Amino acid sequence: MSTFSPELIKDLEEKARLFRRLILEMTFKAGSGHPGGSMSAVDILTALYYHEMRVDPKNPMWEDRDRFVLSKGHVCPALYAILAELGFFPKEALWTLRRPDSILQGHPDMRKTPGVEMSTGSLGQGLSVSCGMALAARLDKKDYKVYCMLGDGEVQEGNIWEGAMFAAHEKLDNLIAILDRNRLQIDGFTEDVMSLEPLSEKWKAFGWEVVELKDGNDMRQILEALDKATETKGKPTIIIADTLKGKGVSFMENKVGYHGRALKPDEMEIARKELEIPGFEVS
Amino acid sequence: MSEKVAKAATRDAYGKALVELGKKYEDIVVLDADLAGSTRTAWFAKEFPDRFFDCGIAEENLMTVAAGLATCGKIVFASTFAVFGTERCYNQIRQTIAYPKLNVKIVCTHSGITVGPDGASHQTTWDVALIRALPNMTVLVPADAPETTEAVKALVEYDGPVYMRLGRTPSRVFYGEDYSYKGKKQKFELGKSMELRPGKEVTIISNGIMVAEAMDAADELSSQGIDARVINMHTVKPIDEEAILKAAGETGAIVTAEEHSIIGGLGSAVAEVLVRKNPVSVEMVGVHDIFTDSGEDVVLQELYGLKSKEIVEAARKVMKRK
Numbered sequence: 001m002s003t004f005s006p007e008l009i010k011d012l013e014e015k016a017r018l019f020r021r022l023i024l025e026m027t028f029k030a031g032s033g034h035p036g037g038s039m040s041a042v043d044i045l046t047a048l049y050y051h052e053m054r055v056d057p058k059n060p061m062w063e064d065r066d067r068f069v070l071s072k073g074h075v076c077p078a079l080y081a082i083l084a085e086l087g088f089f090p091k092e093a094l095w096t097l098r099r100p101d102s103i104l105q106g107h108p109d110m111r112k113t114p115g116v117e118m119s120t121g122s123l124g125q126g127l128s129v130s131c132g133m134a135l136a137a138r139l140d141k142k143d144y145k146v147y148c149m150l151g152d153g154e155v156q157e158g159n160i161w162e163g164a165m166f167a168a169h170e171k172l173d174n175l176i177a178i179l180d181r182n183r184l185q186i187d188g189f190t191e192d193v194m195s196l197e198p199l200s201e202k203w204k205a206f207g208w209e210v211v212e213l214k215d216g217n218d219m220r221q222i223l224e225a226l227d228k229a230t231e232t233k234g235k236p237t238i239i240i241a242d243t244l245k246g247k248g249v250s251f252m253e254n255k256v257g258y259h260g261r262a263l264k265p266d267e268m269e270i271a272r273k274e275l276e277i278p279g280f281e282v283s
Numbered sequence: 284m285s286e287k288v289a290k291a292a293t294r295d296a297y298g299k300a301l302v303e304l305g306k307k308y309e310d311i312v313v314l315d316a317d318l319a320g321s322t323r324t325a326w327f328a329k330e331f332p333d334r335f336f337d338c339g340i341a342e343e344n345l346m347t348v349a350a351g352l353a354t355c356g357k358i359v360f361a362s363t364f365a366v367f368g369t370e371r372c373y374n375q376i377r378q379t380i381a382y383p384k385l386n387v388k389i390v391c392t393h394s395g396i397t398v399g400p401d402g403a404s405h406q407t408t409w410d411v412a413l414i415r416a417l418p419n420m421t422v423l424v425p426a427d428a429p430e431t432t433e434a435v436k437a438l439v440e441y442d443g444p445v446y447m448r449l450g451r452t453p454s455r456v457f458y459g460e461d462y463s464y465k466g467k468k469q470k471f472e473l474g475k476s477m478e479l480r481p482g483k484e485v486t487i488i489s490n491g492i493m494v495a496e497a498m499d500a501a502d503e504l505s506s507q508g509i510d511a512r513v514i515n516m517h518t519v520k521p522i523d524e525e526a527i528l529k530a531a532g533e534t535g536a537i538v539t540a541e542e543h544s545i546i547g548g549l550g551s552a553v554a555e556v557l558v559r560k561n562p563v564s565v566e567m568v569g570v571h572d573i574f575t576d577s578g579e580d581v582v583l584q585e586l587y588g589l590k591s592k593e594i595v596e597a598a599r600k601v602m603k604r605k
Contacts, residue, residue: 067354110354110383117354122378128344129379132351135336139312140355159375162344170336 004223008051012219015085016046020248021275022081022094025282027262030098033106036258038078040182040217040243041149047222048147049082057087060114066144067133069118071126072151072180073107074260079116080104088115095282124157126150127177131167134175134236145230148177153185156194161206167236168207176229177208177238180216182245184256200240209237216241249274290453291428294392297449298323300435301360305331308439312357314338316345321451322362322392342371349387350379358439359387365394365448366407369414380444381417388438389414390447395542396570396584397450397492402577408570412547414446415520421473422520423447424541424549426494429458430517433471441473448491452580455495476523482512485598486530488553489540490516493568493589497540500594511598522552524560531561536601538566540594542584545569564604566597 019042027033049055053066070079077097084091089103096102103112107121118129130148137144154160167175179199187193196202200210209232213225222241229237245259246252249271263271305311305327317340319325328335338345342363349361362368368391369376380387391410398405415422423438423445425431431449438445457479462469469477479494480501489497494515501511512534514526531537537557539550550567557563570587584590 069351118350119378119383122374125343125347125375125379128347129351129354131344132348132353133355134351135312135348136352136355136357139334139357159343159347162339162341163347166338166341166344166348169339 004220009219012046012050015050016043016219017248017275018085018277019046019078019081021277021280023077024249024263024268024271024275026077026080026094026097028268029095029282030262032098032262033077034074034260035077035262036184036245036252036255037072037151037180037182038075039247039249039252040245041072041075041180042078043217043219044149044178044180044222044241045078045082047219047226049086051223052226053147054144055086055115057115060088064142064144067117067130067146069126069130069133069146069148070108070120071148072123072154073120073126076108079108080113083113083115089113123151123154124159127160128163128166130175130177131163131170131172134167134172135170137174144174146175148175150177150179152179152181152183152190152196153193155179155196164203164206164208171234172236173233175236177236179238179240180243181240182243184245184254184259186256186259188256203238203240207235209235211237211239213239213241216243217247289456291456292451292453293425293428293431293449294321294323294451296428296431297390297392297435298326300432301327302330304435304439305334308358310356310358311439312336312352312359314345314349314359314361316340316342316363316367318363321364322390324360324362342367343375346372346375346387346389347379350383350385353385353387357386360390361387362390362392364398364405365391365410366398366405369410369446370407373413376414377417381419384419384443386442386444388445388447390449392449393451394448395450395491396575396587396589397452397542397580399451399580399583400577403574406575408542408544408575409547410448411519411543411549412551415547415552419444420520421445421518423473423518424490425449425517426490426515427454427456427458429456429460429462430471433462434517437471437473450492454492457494457498474518474521474523476517476526477515478512478526479515480511480513482510482534484510484534485536485538485602486512486514486534487538487540487594487598488514488516488527488530488549490519490549491542493540493542496589496591496594499591500598503591503595504598509598509602516549516553519549519552522556524556527553527556528561531557531563535563535605537563538568538594538597538601540568542589543569544572546572564601566601568593568597
């Protein structure tokens with residue numbers, strides 16, 4: 001059923017691989033950050049920015065652009081890597097991550113980073129912010145879409161469900177949420193810390209169209225899910241994407257320990273081999 | 284005050300001003316959290332149903348939806364009661380409104396003790412303290428209904444986040460309907476206080492419903508032979524340092540009066556200026572670190588020492604320390 005060419009898939013996969021490497025390199029250089037969640041989300045973010053969304057790196061504030069809100073703001077290294085590669089700002093900025101004078105703060109700052117649509121980092125707030133953007137599109141009779149990435153642990157915040165009710169009430173079919181279901185949060189597995197299941201049923205009960213994405217790190221499946229999500233009429237859609245935290249580096253996968261710390265030098269050495277990219281250098 | 288004094292509720296002025304400004308500015312969008320009838324945003328909703336959204340009993344949603352709209356160029360007014368519009372969504376205000384400096388006007392009614400018989404659960408006397416602590420926020424406490432009308436106009440012209448505190452019950456009106464004072468049309472400027480009465484021996488700096496008490500206190504002090512200046516400090520942040528320092532230099536003693544806790548509000552803001560630049564003595568009239576009881580606002584004002592009597596006592600006390 002897929003209409004996506006093998007070339008497109010391959011191209012996006014290669015980009016995601018580059019972004020994985022950049023995530024690890026920039027957090028390694030910074031000495032801190034959140035690589036684990038960045039690695040689970042990066043394939044979806046790559047698909048959004050390189051295939052799905054209407055954005056113009058030369059004109060970040062273009063009125064008709066699609067909006068993307070990174071509600072799980074801590075995985076901003078993934079977003080920064082993509083925005084830099086697209087040319088929203090010079091790539092050298094990546095090596096200033098988390099410094100006081102950097103345009104790339106520890107969590108997204110819309111006033112400092114071109115292409116960042118909302119300052120996030122305190123969890124649970126991006127969905128309602130996205131609702132506001134989607135309402136504005138309707139008021140202004142514009143056809144842009146609003147995409148919002150949520151963490152799975154993040155949906156334990158009450159603000160998420162307030163926004164979920166609001167989006168359904170206002171029938172915001174120009175809003176697409178994507179839930180990065182990597183099943184891990186800081187204190188352990190989500191189902192041990194605070195059960196989220198049955199997650200699809202919860203969103204359906206709140207009036208949302210739910211698209212279940214079996215493998216949120218598989219590019220073809222991601223593109224198919226995004227296509228499906230944009231077809232919904234009269235209600236908001238959420239893609240629940242099963243992903244793997246730390247995806248792409250063997251020892252990081254499905255490990256909670258890499259949520260909020262950079263790799264150590266010996267770990268970095270292994271990761272660099274696993275994510276070898278010809279000609280890659282930290283400039 | 285023997286003659287009948289004119290009274291009006293600041294929330295009514297807010298509701299009317301929104302409707303007027305809504306006609307002129309198509310980008311104004313108004314949000315509420317199930318209190319539209321009480322905050323008077325329902326008047327805007329009736330006139331402009333497409334530009335009004337009820338966010339439900341969900342203040343976190345209220346503030347974050349407001350932020351999203353503001354990123355798309357909307358001038359957003361978000362209203363509910365002060366207790367809920369500050370305390371139930373403080374982190375949302377901080378993260379998505381103050382930090383990115385978005386054009387959201389948080390206008391809260393039923394502030395302080397004016398919410399009255401609903402009691403402590405509904406009374407906040409630290410909302411100004413909370414919001415004032417946030418960078419980028421402007422904080423307003425208008426003195427009366429005509430000043431509220433002018434303030435709403437100023438908010439629309441100003442591109443940035445604001446918290447404005449309004450009351451429930453009708454309160455005394457000083458200014459003419461056209462914002463004139465003693466027959467002279469005044470200009471409302473954010474951050475610029477107004478001297479309502481000249482004086483040389485002590486200065487009373489007040490805002491909100493306490494401006495009326497300050498004026499009564501100045502009358503009483505005058506009858507006792509004390510010449511008191513009265514300043515209406517409608518903007519708590521950014522505070523009008525110039526007027527404070529001028530008053531300190533010229534009168535040498537300051538009394539602050541606010542319908543708010545003395546912790547973190549107007550008194551604190553004034554003291555913060557004075558201790559650094561001209562440490563004259565200060566007395567603060569306000570609520571003293573307590574949860575206030577149920578009761579009509581006029582009763583509570585007596586009960587918690589928010590009357591001209593306490594301002595007079597404070598003035599006499601502070602003058603002794605000159």
